[in-house]
Amino acid sequence: MSKIILHIDLNTFFVRCEELINPSLEGQPVIIGHSGRGGIVSTCSYEARKYGVHSGQPTFKALELCPNAIVIHGHYELYSRKSKEFFNFVKQYSKIIEKASVDECYVDMTEQLSKVKDVVAYLKEFQNKLLQTIGLKCSIGVAPTKFLAKMASDMKKPMGITIIRRRDVRKMLDPLPISSFYGIGKKTAPRLEAMGVKTIGDLAKLINSDEPSVKQAFGKFYYVIKDWINGYGSDEVDVEPWDPKSIGHSTTFVSDSTDFDEIRSYLKDLAKEVSDEAKEKGKIGFNVQLVLKTNEFKTINRSVKLQKPTNDFETIYNEASILLEKNLNGQEIRLCGVTLQNLIYASDYVEQLSIFDNYEDDEKNATRDLIRELNRKMKGAKFMRASDILKEKRNGH
DNA sequence: TCTGGGGTCCTAGGACCC
DNA sequence: TCTGGGGTCCTAGGACCC
Numbered sequence: 551m552s553k554i555i556l557h558i559d560l561n562t563f564f565v566r567c568e569e570l571i572n573p574s575l576e577g578q579p580v581i582i583g584h585s586g587r588g589g590i591v592s593t594c595s596y597e598a599r600k601y602g603v604h605s606g607q608p609t610f611k612a613l614e615l616c617p618n619a620i621v622i623h624g625h626y627e628l629y630s631r632k633s634k635e636f637f638n639f640v641k642q643y644s645k646i647i648e649k650a651s652v653d654e655c656y657v658d659m660t661e662q663l664s665k666v667k668d669v670v671a672y673l674k675e676f677q678n679k680l681l682q683t684i685g686l687k688c689s690i691g692v693a694p695t696k697f698l699a700k701m702a703s704d705m706k707k708p709m710g711i712t713i714i715r716r717r718d719v720r721k722m723l724d725p726l727p728i729s730s731f732y733g734i735g736k737k738t739a740p741r742l743e744a745m746g747v748k749t750i751g752d753l754a755k756l757i758n759s760d761e762p763s764v765k766q767a768f769g770k771f772y773y774v775i776k777d778w779i780n781g782y783g784s785d786e787v788d789v790e791p792w793d794p795k796s797i798g799h800s801t802t803f804v805s806d807s808t809d810f811d812e813i814r815s816y817l818k819d820l821a822k823e824v825s826d827e828a829k830e831k832g833k834i835g836f837n838v839q840l841v842l843k844t845n846e847f848k849t850i851n852r853s854v855k856l857q858k859p860t861n862d863f864e865t866i867y868n869e870a871s872i873l874l875e876k877n878l879n880g881q882e883i884r885l886c887g888v889t890l891q892n893l894i895y896a897s898d899y900v901e902q903l904s905i906f907d908n909y910e911d912d913e914k915n916a917t918r919d920l921i922r923e924l925n926r927k928m929k930g931a932k933f934m935r936a937s938d939i940l941k942e943k944r945n946g947h
Numbered sequence: 948t949c950t951g952g953g954g955t956c957c958t959a960g961g962a963c964c965c
Numbered sequence: 966t967c968t969g970g971g972g973t974c975c976t977a978g979g980a981c982c983c
Contacts, residue, residue: 583951590951593983605983611948651954651983735981770957800952837976847950851977887952 552716553785554664556657556673557691557699560636561708563653565595567632568622570685579619585609588802588884592624596708635684643676648696648787654703656696658787663692673711681709695785697778700732719781724751732778733771754779797833798841799823800887806845810878813886814871820888821867828861828890834899835859835890838866840873843885852877853891859899866890 560566564582569575579598583591589609601616613619633652640647646658666672673690680686689710691702701723702712714722728747729739747753756764757776765772777783799820807813817840828835839853852873860866870888 586951588950590949592951606950608949611950614948653983733981737980794954795956796954798953802951849978853976855975885951889954 552694553660555696555699555785556659557703558655559689559703560653561687562595564593564629566686567628579616581612581619581621582624583609585621639680639684646787646789656787670711677709695783697783716781726750728753795893796889796891797824797827798887798889800885802885806882806884808880808882816886817870818867821870822863824888824890825861825863825866832896833893834861834896835893837891838869839889839891840870841887842883845882845884
């Protein structure tokens, strides 16, 4: 039997939060965004959108289109608090929730909604209660898979409710432009359009033709798309709390720089932020990554694998500095960033290490085969490999 | 038009081991 | 000495999303 999956998307979430602390903003063209160098629109009210303002647009450009717009620098702590209130509200309806971002989630409501006669009326009441108690507006998509629910919630805004049944997939998806397909972005869409694929219906025809060249073009994504577009694919709502795999911070300079010391001073602050955040979350990472963006918008990533995972500020800063020294070759740099990658919980790491700590030095050779076997079993696990630990011991660490 | 900052996942090539 | 092929790990880059 098909599941009943909801995708709930908060309408202009940041703007709505601002309206709650300043009701006079309601009905006004509001822009939430950076207004510094290279500042862009993070999100904006529907009134601003009427003028052609949209997310990702440079703020100065948005103001050209809509000179009356009110620009607000985000109050991110407020958004975070309201986001929590939202998820707690949804939990009253179903415990099977997957947070997709601060302002959207998937909910498995199979059990609850299969007993309900008028699903639309039920969800209307949900929306009204959310608005009355938390002050937030949302659009809801209802479908048998997560992908369809996501597509559905996008169809009517604000306060929309859209149901996509499997038998309605062709009718409801096919007319949509290819760029609206979740996972097809601004690189892939033009390539498909050049091949004559303008709508989701065109893509469905192409995918379902089973041509080998098409299969090859999409790679691993082929079978996922084929399921999605035909109304199948994942309906598993993943309740696992979000567990970051990397923690990073970056900043755009006031003006481009080629100067090692200047860029390094930015790295110092960023490394501190990364270290603090990792410590707060109890995470340590195996890799330190330096990100540089040139004035021509070329991104340079360089990373180093550490002997031992860490969240120590000095280590992160030093490794990032070494990477900077090696890779700064006179280019004009506009942004730099530091990321700690391949994170694990500090507590997990201690346990892993203690297993191997029990080996005595003179047992090394005798246990080599065993360790190789363990290595094989640990493949995929992002812990230190036994051979690395042996190497360390041999080197007298 | 001229492009922030936070992430995730996939791919491809090289090093290395057996 | 010069060689094949399978497998894994690591790194860099790119596409995408909010």
